[in-house]
Amino acid sequence: MSEETVRPAPGTVSAAQLEARGHKRRQRETTLVLGAQILIGLMLLSGMYLLNATAGKLFMPRPDDVLAQSIKLWSDGTMLKALGESLTVLVLGYIISAVTGIGLGIFLGGFRFAGRVFDPFVNALNSTPGAAFIPLIVVWFGLYTEAKVVLVWNAAFFPILINTAAGIANANRELVEMGRAFGANRRVLFRDIMLPDALPSILSGLRIGAAIATVGTVIAELTMAQSGLGGLLAQAGNRFQMDKYFAVVIVLMILGTAITATLRYAERRIGRWRATT
Amino acid sequence: MTEPLISLSHVGKLFGDGQVRALQDVSFELRPGEFLSLVGPSGCGKTTLLRIINGLITPEEGSVTVMGRKPEPGPDLAMVFQSARLLPWRTVSGNIEFALALRGHDKAERRQRALALLGAVGLRDFADAFPHQLSGGMQQRVGLARALAVEPKVLLMDEPFAALDAMTREVLRRELLQMWARRRMAIVFVTHDIDEAVYLSQRIVLLRPRPGRIDEVVDVDLPEPRWQHDPRATPAFAGLRNHLWDRIHAMARDGEALEELAAAFPMEVIEKPSR
Numbered sequence: 001m002s003e004e005t006v007r008p009a010p011g012t013v014s015a016a017q018l019e020a021r022g023h024k025r026r027q028r029e030t031t032l033v034l035g036a037q038i039l040i041g042l043m044l045l046s047g048m049y050l051l052n053a054t055a056g057k058l059f060m061p062r063p064d065d066v067l068a069q070s071i072k073l074w075s076d077g078t079m080l081k082a083l084g085e086s087l088t089v090l091v092l093g094y095i096i097s098a099v100t101g102i103g104l105g106i107f108l109g110g111f112r113f114a115g116r117v118f119d120p121f122v123n124a125l126n127s128t129p130g131a132a133f134i135p136l137i138v139v140w141f142g143l144y145t146e147a148k149v150v151l152v153w154n155a156a157f158f159p160i161l162i163n164t165a166a167g168i169a170n171a172n173r174e175l176v177e178m179g180r181a182f183g184a185n186r187r188v189l190f191r192d193i194m195l196p197d198a199l200p201s202i203l204s205g206l207r208i209g210a211a212i213a214t215v216g217t218v219i220a221e222l223t224m225a226q227s228g229l230g231g232l233l234a235q236a237g238n239r240f241q242m243d244k245y246f247a248v249v250i251v252l253m254i255l256g257t258a259i260t261a262t263l264r265y266a267e268r269r270i271g272r273w274r275a276t277t
Numbered sequence: 278m279t280e281p282l283i284s285l286s287h288v289g290k291l292f293g294d295g296q297v298r299a300l301q302d303v304s305f306e307l308r309p310g311e312f313l314s315l316v317g318p319s320g321c322g323k324t325t326l327l328r329i330i331n332g333l334i335t336p337e338e339g340s341v342t343v344m345g346r347k348p349e350p351g352p353d354l355a356m357v358f359q360s361a362r363l364l365p366w367r368t369v370s371g372n373i374e375f376a377l378a379l380r381g382h383d384k385a386e387r388r389q390r391a392l393a394l395l396g397a398v399g400l401r402d403f404a405d406a407f408p409h410q411l412s413g414g415m416q417q418r419v420g421l422a423r424a425l426a427v428e429p430k431v432l433l434m435d436e437p438f439a440a441l442d443a444m445t446r447e448v449l450r451r452e453l454l455q456m457w458a459r460r461r462m463a464i465v466f467v468t469h470d471i472d473e474a475v476y477l478s479q480r481i482v483l484l485r486p487r488p489g490r491i492d493e494v495v496d497v498d499l500p501e502p503r504w505q506h507d508p509r510a511t512p513a514f515a516g517l518r519n520h521l522w523d524r525i526h527a528m529a530r531d532g533e534a535l536e537e538l539a540a541a542f543p544m545e546v547i548e549k550p551s552r
Contacts, residue, residue, distance in 0.1 A: 174358070174360065174362050175362055175364060177333065177362075178356070178358065178362040180333060180350050181331050181333060181350050181354075181355075181356040181433075182350065182351075182355065182356070182375075182376050182379050182427070183349075183350045183351035183379050183380075184350075184379055188379065192364075192375065193364065196364070196366045197366075199366075273365055273366045273367075273407045273409070
């Protein structure tokens with residue numbers, strides 16, 4: 001077949017050509033974004049070297065010292081033990097706040113009367129900075145794991161509660177009326193319409209809660225009996241071992257990012273019926 | 278004469294602690310297999326009437342019986358809304374299965390029947406798509422399939438085509454007529470489109486607003502099936518539609534007179550009923 005027969009009419013573009021162009025453009029953009037990110041990373045690293053050279057290692061550790069400390073802390077098990085302690089507090093506190101937050105949120109969102117009664121109390125407690133409760137928690141629960149779990153619970157509980165309650169209370173009225181018109185009872189309306197409709201809101205509550213729970217864990221470990229990654233952070237900071245300190249900060253950074261990314265992924269998976277796919 | 282499926286006698290409905298009267302002294306009957314339209318300008322309580330028939334709200338005055346009983350939401354009546362009101366997290370088939378589950382069908386049967394109904398509205402290939410992947414007209418077809426799935430004795434339709442474009446609307450009207458001819462359930466069809474009402478229905482209840490009450494009941498004596506003998510070019514159709522429009526213009530004149538009255542006596546608050 002000669003080339004002439006497959007050539008489209010002048011001025012028209014085949015779907016394959018458009019597809020190829022779009023693909024090329026997207027690829028170019030990805031390369032550009034990645035390149036810029038690597039550049040910024042390199043600039044941060046060289047900035048660290050520069051600060052280290054001009055102001056000394058107390059002011060800023062050398063990145064290669066941080067790397068060496070990281071390897072040491074990971075290989076002698078210090079980091080793993082600290083991570084384990086932190087994760088215990090974080091996961092326990094978070095699970096308890098998820099269960100209680102969603103449970104109470106459903107109750108307050110589903111029963112308008114209860115929602116109205118409790119609204120000022122929830123608002124007042126939510127508006128109080130979590131750190132204000134630390135002395136009380138210490139008096140009630142001591143300084144160890146239980147107290148830290150309570151602090152994490154207290155931090156993550158309210159965003160989960162408030163988002164769940166709002167999601168249920170604002171469930172789509174038109175859909176609820178549709179369900180009623182087809183003869184659904186209250187249980188079915190709740191299970192098949194209000195709860196699924198509130199799910200995106202509940203999930204964003206869980207995501208915000210997870211981020212706050214991570215902060216709460218570190219605060220608990222810094223201010224109560226020192227333990228876990230927060231304890232390690234305090235230890236290194238107090239002795240001005242900035243390379244060790246940075247090694248811990250990097251682990252916390254990765255931990256926080258991983259938690260948020262996981263929940264974002266879960267949110268997208270569960271919300272895949274939405275138009276924004 | 279067969280028993281009426283639905284009968285309303287002297288129905289009155291008040292909203293907002295009795296300050297706003299939405300309906301006053303509305304009486305009519307729906308016969309088995311009948312296609313009845315409720316027509317009127319906005320604020321005449323058409324949708325309120327539909328919700329009363331479905332048992333979603335209860336009137337303060339008068340009585341309503343649906344198949345000899347007090348109306349309550351359930352599968353004897355099925356509703357098609359102006360927007361499709363599909364559950365966005367369920368597939369097209371899942372939405373129909375939802376209605377079937379409420380009627381107590383078991384799981385395997387639900388799927389089978391949902392697929393059969395989707396075939397009837399020409400959407401079999403979209404059974405596993407999500408509603409947001411469908412056009413407005415297709416979504417409304419799913420809404421119709423969901424209502425038909427429960428095999429209702431009465432189909433309640435609340436301006437089902439009002440939000441669609443003119444071409445889709447025309448196609449769906451024809452499909453509705455064919456569906457009705459095959460199944461012969463009774464239909465109560467709410468619309469503010471006079472032509473649509475005359476084209477589709479056997480009887481038209483014309484309502485007037487503030488408060489909503491019956492202006493006139495008009496028999497539509499046009500040959501059927503109407504998708505074969507399109508009546509819209511006939512003199513009989515024009516006569517009916519002109520008659521209905523005359524009545525509506527008369528209502529508008531009364532409305533103006535009412536507003537003049539309100540201006541003359543500012544103490545008299547004439548409230549607009551909210552729907």
